[in-house]
Every structure is written in structure tokens, then in C-alpha cells.
Amino acid sequence: MRKPNFYLLVISMSALMLTACGENEGESTEATESLSNDPIEIEYWYAFGDKIGENNEALVEQFNEVQDDIIVHAHYQGNYEDLHSQTQASIAAGNAPHVTLNEIASMGAFAEAGMTEDLTSYIEEDNIDLNDFVEGLMGNSYIGEGIYGLPYLRSTPILYVNKTMMEEAGLDSSGPETWEEFEEYARALTNDEGGVGMTMPVNIWFYEAFVKQSGGSVLNDDETEATFNEAPGVAAVEFIQRMHDEGTIKVPTGDEAGQIALQDFTNQNAGMVFSSTADLTNYLSIAEEAGFEVNTAFMPQNEQYGTPTGGANLVMVSGHPEEEKMAAWEFIKWMTEPEQTITASTNTGYLPMRESAIESEEMESLYEQVPQYKVAVDQLEYAGPRPLNANYAQAQNILNDAITSALIEDNQTPQEALDEAAERINSLLK
Amino acid sequence: MRIHQLFLKLLNVTSLVLIILIFATPFVWMAVTSVKSLSETITFPPVWIPETIRFENFTLAWESGPFFRYLVNSLIVTFSILILQFLTIVPAAYAFARYQFFADRTLFALTMITLMIPTQLIFLPVYLQFSSWGILDTHLALILPFAANAFGIFMLRQSFKQVPEELLEAARLDQASEWKIIYKIMVPMAKPTIITLLLFSFITHWNDYFWPLVMTTSDSSRTLPVGIAALTNVEGGVAWHIMMAGNMILVVPILIMFFFAQRQIIRAFVYTGVK
Numbered sequence: 001m002r003k004p005n006f007y008l009l010v011i012s013m014s015a016l017m018l019t020a021c022g023e024n025e026g027e028s029t030e031a032t033e034s035l036s037n038d039p040i041e042i043e044y045w046y047a048f049g050d051k052i053g054e055n056n057e058a059l060v061e062q063f064n065e066v067q068d069d070i071i072v073h074a075h076y077q078g079n080y081e082d083l084h085s086q087t088q089a090s091i092a093a094g095n096a097p098h099v100t101l102n103e104i105a106s107m108g109a110f111a112e113a114g115m116t117e118d119l120t121s122y123i124e125e126d127n128i129d130l131n132d133f134v135e136g137l138m139g140n141s142y143i144g145e146g147i148y149g150l151p152y153l154r155s156t157p158i159l160y161v162n163k164t165m166m167e168e169a170g171l172d173s174s175g176p177e178t179w180e181e182f183e184e185y186a187r188a189l190t191n192d193e194g195g196v197g198m199t200m201p202v203n204i205w206f207y208e209a210f211v212k213q214s215g216g217s218v219l220n221d222d223e224t225e226a227t228f229n230e231a232p233g234v235a236a237v238e239f240i241q242r243m244h245d246e247g248t249i250k251v252p253t254g255d256e257a258g259q260i261a262l263q264d265f266t267n268q269n270a271g272m273v274f275s276s277t278a279d280l281t282n283y284l285s286i287a288e289e290a291g292f293e294v295n296t297a298f299m300p301q302n303e304q305y306g307t308p309t310g311g312a313n314l315v316m317v318s319g320h321p322e323e324e325k326m327a328a329w330e331f332i333k334w335m336t337e338p339e340q341t342i343t344a345s346t347n348t349g350y351l352p353m354r355e356s357a358i359e360s361e362e363m364e365s366l367y368e369q370v371p372q373y374k375v376a377v378d379q380l381e382y383a384g385p386r387p388l389n390a391n392y393a394q395a396q397n398i399l400n401d402a403i404t405s406a407l408i409e410d411n412q413t414p415q416e417a418l419d420e421a422a423e424r425i426n427s428l429l430k
Numbered sequence: 431m432r433i434h435q436l437f438l439k440l441l442n443v444t445s446l447v448l449i450i451l452i453f454a455t456p457f458v459w460m461a462v463t464s465v466k467s468l469s470e471t472i473t474f475p476p477v478w479i480p481e482t483i484r485f486e487n488f489t490l491a492w493e494s495g496p497f498f499r500y501l502v503n504s505l506i507v508t509f510s511i512l513i514l515q516f517l518t519i520v521p522a523a524y525a526f527a528r529y530q531f532f533a534d535r536t537l538f539a540l541t542m543i544t545l546m547i548p549t550q551l552i553f554l555p556v557y558l559q560f561s562s563w564g565i566l567d568t569h570l571a572l573i574l575p576f577a578a579n580a581f582g583i584f585m586l587r588q589s590f591k592q593v594p595e596e597l598l599e600a601a602r603l604d605q606a607s608e609w610k611i612i613y614k615i616m617v618p619m620a621k622p623t624i625i626t627l628l629l630f631s632f633i634t635h636w637n638d639y640f641w642p643l644v645m646t647t648s649d650s651s652r653t654l655p656v657g658i659a660a661l662t663n664v665e666g667g668v669a670w671h672i673m674m675a676g677n678m679i680l681v682v683p684i685l686i687m688f689f690f691a692q693r694q695i696i697r698a699f700v701y702t703g704v705k
Contacts, residue, residue, distance in 0.1 A: 045647070049495060049660035050669070075648045076495075076660060086647055093561035095647075259668070263472045289469035 040327040041071045043097035047083040047312065049076055051281075052153065055347040063334055070327040072099075080106075080312065091115055091317065098320055098328040101312035102149055104140035108388030110315065111143040117316040118146035122329045132338075137309055137353045139385025149313030150336045151353040153344065155276040156307045156383055157206055158376050159300065160283055163293035165189060165271045175272075175297030179213070179239060182272075182300040186248035189271035198249040199270035200240075201257030202404045204396045205308060205386075206274050209299050210236035212306030212384060218399075223389040224429050226422035228399065229415070235302070237406055237414035244407055251407055268292060274299065276310060277376035281349045284372070296375040298382075305382035311350060351376060395425040460681075464488070464674035471670040487675040491661065494672065496649050497679070500657035507572045507642075507653055508635045512628050514577040519627070522578070523586035524612050528598070538587075544580045553644055560645070571645040572653070576635060582627045589623040590616055622697040629691050633684055654680050 046056045053076050060074040077083040080103040090096040102110050110116045123130065130138070130147075137151040159175055166173040169188045176182040186197025200206065207228075208218050216232025219225065227233065243249040250270060252260035262279075264270040266286045275283070280296065287294045299307050314335055316328045334340065338357040345352040346366060352358050358377055367374040389395070402421035406414045463471055464487055466480040491497070525531070526538050560571050593616060601611050617624065639655040646652045658676040662668050688695075 053495070053660070073648075077647065078643070078660070082643070089557070089644075090647065093558070093566060095561070095566065263474065266469065266472055267474050269474070286469050286472070289467065290473075 039069055039071045040324055041073065042099065042324055042327050042331065044072050044074045044331065045077050045083060045087060045097040045100040046074060047077060047080045047101055047103075052348050055344055058347070059335060059340055059343065063331060066334075067330075070330055072331055084110075087317065088115065091319065096317045096319065098324055099314060099316055099331055101152065102315045103312050104154075104310065105386045105388065105392055107140045107149055107313060107315070108143055109390035111146070111148040112390060114318060116148050117318045117325065118148060119150070119316060119329070119332070120145075120147050122333075123147060126333060128333070132354050132356050133336075134351070134353050134355060134358070134380055136380040136383030137351070139309070139383075140388060141313060143388065149315040150332060152312055152314045152335065153278075153348060153350040154309055154311035154313075154353055155278045155350055156309050156376055156379055157209060157274050157299060158277055158307075158379060159297045160265065160273050160275055160279075161185075161295045161297060162265070162268060162271045162287075163295045165268060165292070166295075169271075173295055175295060176300050177298070178300050179302045183243060183248070185272065186243055187246070190248045194269060196248060196250045196264070196270050198243070198272045199252065199261045199264035200249060200274055201252050201261050202400055202407065203258070203274075204399055205310060206299075207236060207399070207403065208308040208386065209274075209306055210239070210302070212308070212382075213299065213302040213304060215303045219387050219389065219392075219429070223387055223392075226395075226425045226429070229418040229422040234415050234418055237403055237418065239302075241407055241414060251404075253404060253408065266290060277351060277373075278311070278349050280370075280372055280376075284370070294372065296372040298375065298379045305379070307379055307383050308386045309351075309380075309383045310386075349373070351380065389429055391428045395428055398424050398428075457681075460674050460677055463670055464678045466671045468669060468671055471674075484671070487671050488679065491658075491672045491675040491679065494676075495657050495660060497654070497657060499649055500652055500654045503569065503651060504636060504653040504655075506569055508632055510569070510573045511576045511635050512631055514573065515579050515582060515631055516624070516628065518578045519582040519586055520612060520617060520624075522583045523590050524616055526583065527587045527590035541580050541583055545584070549640065553641070557644065566645060567647045567651050569651055572642055572651070575641070576631075579627075579631060582631070585627060586620060586623055589620040593619050622694045625691050625694040629687060629695065632687055636684060637680070 044056075044060060046053070056074055056076075060072045064071055075097070077086045080101070083101060084103070084106055087096065087100050102116065107116075111118075133151060137154050141147050141149050141151065161173065161175045163173040166175075166185075166189070171185055171188055176185045182198075189195065189197035204218075211218055211228060211233045214232035214235045216227060216230055218228045218233065220227050240249065240251070244251055250261075250264060252258075252264070254260075261270075261273055262275070265273040265275075266283070268290070283294050298305055314332045316325065316332060320328065336353070338354050338360065341352045341354050341357040342360055342362045344350060345357070346362065352363055357363060367377075386392075387395075398421050402417040403414075406412055406417035412420075462478060462480065465483045465485060466477070466487075467482070467484060470477050470480050522541075526534065526541075556575055557566070560566050565571050565574075597615060598611060601615055606614070637655055638653070639659060642651075642653045642656050643659075646656065649657075658673070658680055661673045661676050
């Protein structure tokens with residue numbers, strides 16, 4: 001995960017505060033525009049370039065071709081944080097896009113500030129079958145009573161294992177299933193030449209998974225209080241600490257920690273790594289070049305399997321005239337149809353988010369060719385939402401520091417470090 | 431005695447080599463990485479010489495976005511800024527260097543103060559101002575704030591001050607207008623300074639990431655640095671080789687400019703003005 005671009009954040013926040021009243025003016029002038037037969041033009045802003053960007057551009061082009069009423073202009077805006085800040089700033093400046101993406105943990109912040117539209121009425125009117133959307137991916141769509149977004153490019157963390165190293169160490173290369181097995185695997189893969197079993201930066205996304213696997217949650221149901229300092233959350237940190245003390249897990253730190261973990265795995269200095277499903281294509285191609293095989297597995301279970309999800313949902317930005325809102329909805333609806341889901345999933349490695357897409361021939365044949373893809377889809381059964389509290393981003397930083405200090409420094413036990421963090425985070429959440 | 435001199439020379443050469451290494455290594459590393467394969471970029475220990483030189487990385491980087499558009503935007507924005515700065519800096523520096531007028535010292539101090547205000551402090555009011563003018567996401571939003579340059583005014587004023595007054599008097603006796611004095615005497619005499627200033631401006635605005643990032647929302651007005659930063663914005667691992675190929679594309683124009691302006695820059699720093 002990347003650090004938010006500080007200045008964009010500042011501009012978006014202050015711009016919102018300064019011109020909160022300016023918004024209405026723009027709205028009324030736009031609304032008086034006369035109705036015409038010209039196609040309605042709407043803007044769609046997305047995050048990430050490369051194959052993700054290409055996928056967005058290709059889908060938009062296809063949408064513009066298959067119908068004549070709406071023209072969508074797609075614009076790239078950086079990573080998720082950049083996209084969010086640009087969107088917020090543009091709302092204040094009165095040139096907001098119609099459709100954009102919300103990283104799923106930001107859904108709450110946008111919806112509660114009135115920056116995104118409740119899609120419930122559109123969904124009901126068009127009889128969209130919500131049951132066809134994978135349940136584990138819908139958690140972050142519900143804010144209060146409304147549905148504020150539909151899943152688009154979504155991921156979960158999974159366990160990547162170096163199959164070649166596993167076989168050499170005499171382990172079952174399908175990967176560990178429980179925390180105990182995970183520990184044994186890590187021990188068996190650790191050697192005197194600096195190789196470790198596992199490499200993992202302190203990352204709250206993974207931590208959420210551990211807590212869930214131990215039967216707990218990071219925050220309480222109302223998201224008003226931290227619950228990670230209860231037994232499951234503490235157990236998770238103690239588990240990693242034990243492995244860290246034993247030397248079977250490497251915990252890279254600093255801004256490039258995620259990149260270091262990736263390098264440890266691809267250089268075969270570590271036999272296992274947790275990473276997003278979206279990284280699969282990348283890992284497979286590097287492994288092929290470097291001459292080893294990669295397998296994927298569920299994140300191991302403690303009391304149960306469990307994983308958060310990641311990625312972004314499609315949302316509609318509020319404050320546009322009715323006609324443009326309808327066009328925006330048509331676009332969102334089309335983008336989340338099974339065919340487009342299949343295209344997006346095949347192009348990017350993100351999860352397909354509709355049951356009918358998962359069962360489709362296209363996806364099945366892909367899973368046959370690259371069975372590693374299937375693991376993440378199967379794991380979705382145990383997937384849940386991420387916290388939606390608008391201050392959770394800040395809470396994550398505090399929690400991250402607390403876990404890092406519990407792991408790296410000896411002066412605090414996990415319980416102490418988490419208690420201290422919980423106290424600070426509680427005041428944030430209220 | 432000879433040994434002593436030899437030792438000094440050796441010391442001199444080694445320190446120079448060391449400095450060159452410090453400056454050149456990142457560039458060389460960038461150049462080498464830009465022709466590697468993905469797995470070669472992340473192996474440890476690092477590889478200095480790739481097995482096969484992959485020039486296709488440049489094509490891949492170039493084709494990963496509307497880079498031609500970015501390049502054209504960068505050229506339009508940077509050269510517009512250079513032209514505007516030349517037009518504003520020269521008369522301002524001349525006035526501050528040669529004229530006495532009402533509140534001249536206060537005005538000069540005000541100009542200097544703008545040097546001390548970081549961009550990050552003024553971008554918000556400027557953003558809102560541009561938003562109400564409706565010029566966000568246009569080239570104008572990238573050019574206008576940099577049409578004048580306080581550092582340039584300051585530096586050029588210093589070198590204008592060193593032009594002997596007698597020269598100007600002689601010109602005035604021959605009935606040269608003030609404009610003629612500026613462009614026939616002052617500018618040619620301060621040529622090294624002006625070229626250096628424009629080169630600094632060129633590098634600053636060619637490389638500027640922050641301002642275009644904040645002011646633009648579509649590819650039609652984005653510049654190269656923003657486009658190249660997009661190469662790192664992938665959720666999986668960063669394709670360093672493609673990234674570095676992109677950076678090479680960004681850096682080459684700067685190197686070309688340096689190549690042609692090198693002598694002038696050295697002159698500007700060795701002696702400013704006329705002896």
C-alpha cells in the first residue's frame with residue numbers, strides 16, 4: 001500500500017471546506033440545460049495505469065460502441081489516494097466526474113460526506129439481482145441503509161508458496177492449512193544461508209485476516225471502539241512475534257517493505273509470502289523467468305479461515321443533473337454485468353465479482369489453465385468487509401506502528417502495545 | 431617536493447573520480463535498469479550487465495500511455511514558461527538594477543519574499559482561483575503561475591549591476607532608447623546568466639510533478655512526469671525496467687540542453703558580468 005499524497009489530501013480537504021456553498025450554484029446552471037438528442041457525455045475517473053488502466057480504457061471504448069446515448073470519457077488519476085483526493089477537490093471546484101472508484105475502505109467516508117449517491121433506487125428499478133454478486137465482496141457496499149457502490153476490481157490476500165522449495169524440503173506443496181502447519185513449514189524452509197520460511201511486512205490488511213482467523217475483529221460492529229486488543233488480536237501479534245523470535249519469518253520495515261517482501265520471495269530467499277490476488281500474474285511471470293514454480297493457497301486458518309477483501313467499487317458522484325445520473329447508472333450497470341466482469345478479471349487478475357461469471361465457461365477454462373487463480377475465488381467464501389469508519393485510515397497507521405514496535409522492540413509485549421494503540425484509536429473513532 | 435606534488439595530484443584525481451562516481455552511479459543504474467528484464471531488476475545480488483539488452487522496454491514504456499501527448503504538453507508548457515519568464519525577468523531586473531523610483535527597495539524586497547514562500551503554501555488559493563476562472567486542467571493553469579520568477583529577477587539584477595554605467599551613458603548619447611539598451615547591451619552582456627537561468631527553469635518545470643498533478647485531471651493537459659509516475663502506479667509489483675525506460679525518455683532532453691548550454695553555465699558561475 002502506498003502513502004497518500006499529502007498535498008492532494010490537503011487540497012481536497014480545504015477545497016471542500018472553502019467552497020461548500022459554491023457547489024449548488026453549479027448545479028442549478030447545469031440543470032437548466034435544454035434537453036436534446038445529443039448523446040450525454042459523462043466522465044469516469046479511475047486509478048492505476050498499466051494493465052489495469054488498459055482494461056478500463058478498453059471497457060469504456062466498448063461501452064461507447066455498443067450504445068449511442070451515452071459517451072463516457074475515462075481519465076486516469078494516479079493511485080487510489082490520488083484518485084480520492086482529485087475527486088474530492090473536483091467536487092469542491094464543481095467539475096466532478098460522474099462515475100469513479102472508491103477503494104473499499106473509503107466507501108464510508110465518501111457516502112457519509114454526501115459525495116456519492118445511494119444506488120438503491122436504481123438497483124430496484126432495474127431489478128438487478130444482488131444475489132448474483134459474490135456475498136463476500138458486497139460487505140463494503142452497504143453504508144447505513146443504502147448501497148453506495150458495486151464491486152469492480154476486487155482482490156483478497158492469498159498465500160503464495162514456492163513450490164520448488166517446498167518439494168526440496170519434503171513438504172506438501174499445496175501449502176500449509178493451519179497456523180501450526182504454517183509455523184512448521186516456515187521452520188522447515190528456514191536455513192543457515194539466510195533463507196527464511198516467510199517474509200511479511202507489517203500490514204493491517206493481513207492483520208485483519210489473522211484476527212478474523214482467530215475469531216475476532218479489529219473494530220466492534222458499530223466501529224466505535226477498537227477490539228483488536230482482545231484475545232484474538234493479541235494472539236495474532238504473538239503468533240508472528242514467536243516466529244520472528246525464532247527467525248523463521250522476516251519482517252521488512254520502512255516505506256519499501258512491501259517491495260522487499262516481494263523481492264525476498266522472487267529471489268527465493270523466502271518460501272512463502274502473503275500478497276494480493278492481483279499480483280498473481282506478476283509472480284507467475286517472474287517465477288518462470290527465475291526458474292521456480294509458484295502455488296497459491298488460502299491464508300492458513302487458526303480457529304477458522306478468514307480474509308478481508310481489497311480493491312475498489314464503482315460509485316456515482318452526487319450533485320449532477322438527473323439526466324447525467326441516469327447515464328452514470330447505465331454505465332455502472334453495464335460495467336458490472338457478467339460479461340464485463342469476465343473481461344476485467346481475465347485482463348487484470350482481479351476477482352470476478354458475480355457468481356454467474358465465476359461459473360461461466362470463460363472463467364472455468366482460465367482456472368483450468370492457471371489453477372492458481374481459482375484459490376482466491378474459493379477463499380471468497382470466508383471473505384468479509386473492511387472497516388468503513390472514515391478515520392480508519394489514520395487508525396491503521398497507529399495500529400501499524402504498535403505492531404511494528406511489539407515485533408521489533410523488546411520493551412513492550414503485544415498486549416501492552418495493542419492496549420496503547422486501542423486507547424488512541426478509540427478517541428479517533430468517536 | 432616532487433613526491434609531495436604527485437601525492438596532491440593523486441588526491442585530487444581520486445576525489446574527482448569519487449565525486450563523479452557519486453553523481454554518475456544513479457544515472458548509470460537507471461540506464462542499465464532500463465534495458466533489463468523484469469527478473470533482472472529485482473535479483474539480489476544486483477546485476478550490472480543484463481544478459482540481453484532489451485530496447486523493447488522503451489517501446490513498452492512509450493506505448494503504455496499517450497506519451498506523445500504528454501511530450502507535446504511538456505514542450506508547450508515548458509517553453510511557454512521560458513518565453514514568458516524571459517519577457518518578464520529582463521525588464522524587471524533592468525529596472526531594479528538601474529532605476530530609482532518610488533518604493534523601489536520595498537518592491538524589490540517584496541519580490542524577494544516570494545522566493546521564501548513554498549509552492550505548497552500557495553497552491554490552494556491558486557487552485558480555487560483557477561477553478562473559478564475555469565482554467566483548471568488546461569495548459570494555462572500550468573504556465574500562468576510561473577510566468578515570472580523572483581530568483582531570476584534577483585540573479586539577473588546582480589549581473590546587470592556589473593555592467594559599467596559608462597557603457598549605458600555612451601549608448602544614451604547615441605540616442606539609443608531604453609529598450610534598445612536592454613536588448614543590444616544588457617542582454618548580450620548577461621548572456622551566460624540568462625542562459626543559466628532559463629536552463630534552471632527548464633529543468634524545474636520539465637521535471638515538475640507536483641503542480642501538474644494537482645492542476646490536471648485528463649491526459650489532454652498532463653505532462654511527462656505525471657505520465658511516467660503512472661508507470662509505478664500498479665497494484666502488483668512495479669515494473670522497474672519499464673519505469674526506468676520512461677525516466678530515460680524524461681531525462682534525455684535535459685541532457686541535450688546541458689550539452690549545448692554547458693559552456694555558458696560555467697561562464698555564468700566563474701565570472702558574472704564584465705571585468
